[in-house]
Amino acid sequence: MKRGMLAVVFAIIGSIATNAQNPIIQTKYTADPAPLVYHDTVFLYTGHDEDDATGFKMKDWQLYTSTDMVNWTDHGVIASLKNFKWVTVDNGAWAPQCICRNNKFYMYCPMPNGVGIGVLVSDSPYGPFKDPIGKALIKNSSQDIDPTVLIDDDGQAYLYWGNPNLYYVKLNEDMISYSGSIVKDTSIAKIKGQPDPYHYQEGPWVYKRSGRYYMAYASTCCPEGVGYAMSNSPIGPWKYKGSIMDGDQRSSGNHPGIIDYKGNTYVFGFNYAILKQTMSKHYERRSICVEQLTFNADGTIQKLPFWSTAGVKQLGTVNPFKRNEAETMAFSEGVKTEMITEWERNESWNKGKKIADTLFVTAIHNGDYMKVQGVDFSKGATSVDVSVASLNGGKIEIHTDKIDGPMLATININTSGEGDVWKTVTTPVGNIKGIHDLFFVFRGEKDLFNFDWWQFKSK
Secondary structure: OHHHHHHHHHHHHHHEEEEEEOOOOOEEEEEEEEEEOOOOOEEEEEEEEEEOOOOOOOOOEEEEOOOOOEEEEEEEEEEEHOOOOOOOOOOOOOOOEEEEEEOOEEEEEEOOOOOEEEEEEOOOOOOEEEEEOEEEEEOOOOOOOOOOEEEEOOEEEEEHHHHHOOOEEOOOOOOOOOEEEEEEEEOOOOOOOOOOOOOOOEEEEEEEEOOEEEEEEOOOOOEEEEEEEOOOOOOOOEEEEEEEEEEOOOEEEOOOOEEEEOOEEEEEEEEEEHHHHHHHOOOOOOOOEEEEEOOOOOEEEEOOOOOOOOOOOOOOOOOOOOOOEOOOOEEEOOOHHHEEEEEEEEOOOOOEEEEEEEEEEEEEOOOOEEEEEEEEOOOOOOEEEEEEHHHHOEEEEEEOOOOOOOOEEEEEEEEOOOOOOOEEEEOOOOOOOOEEEEEEEEEOOOOOOEEEEEOOOOO
């Protein structure tokens, strides 16, 4: 390749790496976003398509958090089908939702093909979650999927779900039982032999704003867009208001999740962008995206185009002078995340009590990178510490603002064959001030090392 053409290629790669924000998770395939705002943090509970999925192959639910809507921290598996002892299948961890009430966290988990909707509870949004009733909370029909939950201002909680019809029930204050009968919503339900003005398909998400109730949902398969209806009551009748996002051939499915956070309203969904980078055939390997919503004076929602590449604006900055987990990132290519459990060992190397679960970045190869956006170096910096466990050794190049931007530091990982031994490597850094994006670019041969955390030292 000629030098001029090579320069153009690097310029394009640098531009994509600098500007890309959607999909927001690149280390795994994620689907069915269920965002929850708790204190100052967005907790994003997700479905998880396996790397080799062709159809729906989903065994667990994942958790990601953010305080700036751009850098997301991976917390790994938050729950799985194994949490439900009454569930005998090992596939079908479909679209969940988690909600907080009385300082407890209730996660509603559907399993398809008539298995039902289960509920898990925890004292923390991070888990661990446990099954408090030992059976399905909802077992009504084969349509028992895609639960969404609302706690209204008067304290009454409602659970909604269903494909191809919408159902709801009033939850009791304990959030693990309900009163009254299951209701099929006749204002939005499909009526046999009649046209469907609502285009309701599945994936409902209920949301309240300024006294108005919104029912957003995946509409008109396939491809699915995101439609919505509005009401003055949490139980309808619902009036169709249009499309938040029209269906697009680039994404056969959709599943909305809507939250208010730091004065803005956001809608989450998914596309197949990461799959399409490597596969020409359609598989169910989805990737979550996010966009900001804009409302008209009458409460209706301005339509969005398809999921953008740029995503949303960052809210706040990253503090480089505290320990930052390597699995916190705005964008990446090539790398994965993995959880290992560390155990106390006796002289015979038998496992004793559990010490900790460690989540780290792995599958690191030459040319892979991670981007952390909006890092505030107002104090300046003298050096950087990284915690790594070497496999074959290599380098971490830290560039600023672009993947091929100015070099802040080159960290040499010299040891090899110590993949389970974590070491802290300290390296001096160049002069830096102000707010910058950081690109951790990895160099070397074969599997390089595992990466746990990083931290700069101030002047």
